[in-house]
Amino acid sequence: MTMTDIMPPGLALKKVDERIMTLNVGPQHPGSGHMRIVVQIDGDYIVACDPDPGYVHRGEEKMAEYRNYITNVPHLERPVIHDSCNVLYPYVLGAEEILGIEVPERAKYVRVICSELNRCIYTMYWLAIYGIFLGHSTMFMWPAGDRELLIDLMEKVSGARVTHAHFIPGGVRNDLPANFEDVCLRQVNYFEKRIKEYAAVFYDNPILISRTQDTGILSRENAIRYGTTGSVLRASGVDYDLRVKAPYDVYDELDVHTNVMKEGDSYARSKVPWLDMIESCNIIRQALQKMPKSGSVRTKLKPNPKTKGPATVYKRVESGRGSLGCYIVSDGKTEPYRVKMSVPSFRNLLAMPNLLIGEKLGNMPSVYWSLNYWPVEADR
């Protein structure tokens, strides 16, 4: 066995053709994120693409086997700290079923509000990076600044600006602060007005449209076949949103509209999350209206809660990137036997090589980031 045989794909220095150049995009590259994309180009066209995630693997699933159901909360939200409420949501739902506890009605509404706020926070961060990937520095600064509105709200709710650890089995950690409804309504209304202004500078920009339309087209059949979820799936014309199709907590009492675009190109994939943010503002307003004005937000647990016995549970939620699942196996002890997260980032990444082959090198950032991929979540 030679050295090149045991090398991971892409590192092997085989010379295929004089015309073909192998580019290592990442991990030390401003346009890669915490991953590497091995790209082979023929002139300006990509002929082979090999995404290579795994640079930020932290063993979150293994760590979960040494902590009990409550102490798992702060570290399981680390894969996507900008979306920390949503990434914790399926674990909390599953743990509640295993522990056999009921959640108060008000806590469910608080969870919906926090979840939607976090979806917007995550999507703004994603949009900022999408802007700078396309060389649009204003679209980097505006979302990064307007994100602060919602971060301030979440700071009022949970005390932390990014890693909230707010959802716990049994409800949420704290009740909403006094006067929160008014502040939240005001900030969210302003936020919605503000993100609608992005259309003028970004989404209706003729250069952006001509650059992203008809690039990286993911057909409806392929989107389903590769197992993509979330905004990528909805941009390919599949009406699939877990908040509507399999409602959890109180989403069945709220009127959620699913944004679907039929094109399946980079432009549609970049626009659907933006439409989702506007829809999130609607959901927050509804939830604030329907939320019980008082009541408990947490079923108190003992410090080291006991389970009812061996059980398995699988829960899914719609996160900022798509359907996020959590599979928990309990053998009756105080710690879970196995926690497995099914993350949307990794599912969306699987579509990437097929989208990039045949594209021009200049389309790589726009196609790559439109897949709504978060490297840390894929590695866990």
Add this chain to the structure above:
Amino acid sequence: MSAIAPKFKLSEFIKSLLDNIFWIVLLVSLIGIPAIQVILFYIEMPVINGELLTPFLAMTWLADPSRSLPILKAFMATDMFRVMAFPGFGFAALIAAGTIFVERKMLAKLQLRVGPFYCGKIEGILQLMGDGLKLISKEIIIPAKADKPIFWAAPVIFVATAAAFVALIPVAPGWVVADVDLGLLGVFAVIGFFPIITILSAWSANSKFPFIGGIRALFQMVSFEIPLILSLLGVVILTGTLNLSEIAASQSSFPWIIFLPVGAIVFFITMLAELERIPFDLPEAESEIVAGWLTEFSGMMYGLVQLGTYLKLYAFAGLFVVLFLGGWNGPMVVPPFPEEILTDGIVMGPITAKFPGLPLFDQQMLNGTLWFVLKTVGVIFFILLPRGVFPRIRIDMLLSLGWTKLIGLAFVNIFIALGLLYAGVLGPGGLQ
């Protein structure tokens, strides 16, 4: 105080100051002044106002500063002053530095930020100086497999070429470094050097991302040079000259942009592409090819390339002003020099100071410079503005834009110019 210098003693501080002053005085008086005297003794001194400049005369400036005015005027008439200071490098570098500062602050205001803020107390006005110091003090790292002589030379040649471009721009009547009759051809020749320098530096770095960036820059510059040259032919047809000073002087009553707006638009777009500014910053596309052909440059080599880029920006803006916006022409706003200072001198209490050499600059020149700078700053503003509004375009869109649409528009502009000429509306020499 204690945190900064724990063992601070005022007496030692004063002693060290006095030590420094002692050594400076000693070295200046023992080495500096004799050296200056020796140099002044051996070189041939100019005759100013019928008086031979001797070292003794030069020393009298210390007693009477007004006596230095004639030699200052004599110096300003030399080519050295023109190359180094006023219409040449120093003036352009000053405008380039201002451009960088304005760009950062303006972009910050567009993006709801404050921009440079702390360095220099007032709105971060010394930020550029700080950045320059940082770049100078950084280590220069050269890739091991680079072709070292070419790699070292590339930034220097780039700045030199940009400075050569600056030398062709007339700022005020008679104030131009190189007043050549084929000035516009000279501009085309200098512009033609930039892709060669770019591809040389990219190739010599022996790295993949600079190589792709260099190839892109080559494509972009070569394909946009043709519409650039064609868009300027309309002006040449109407003025009948290639001398930039004469082109500027021909617009004393109206600027050419009134008759040739198509050419001005085509030239502005090609200018953005030649300058590699957003939306045409493909050779430096960060998310695709790191920093393009600048990837391997570090420290002051990068700083030199940036200096060259902004000199080029000033030169292009100046060219736009000269060709389309009337150059230095504008209403006379500078007041004439007060005659009583020449005749009576300035009365300061008991002393009356007389300055026989004044005025240093005539009124025409000051007014011309003022209008030129105002127009140039306006054009630079519009060059900077797209950076806050547009994303980057793709190389195939860029090439199709350059080879089809812009060349077509440039020909439309030439036909407009020919029509105006043969219809007898306009011709060499102005309105007929």
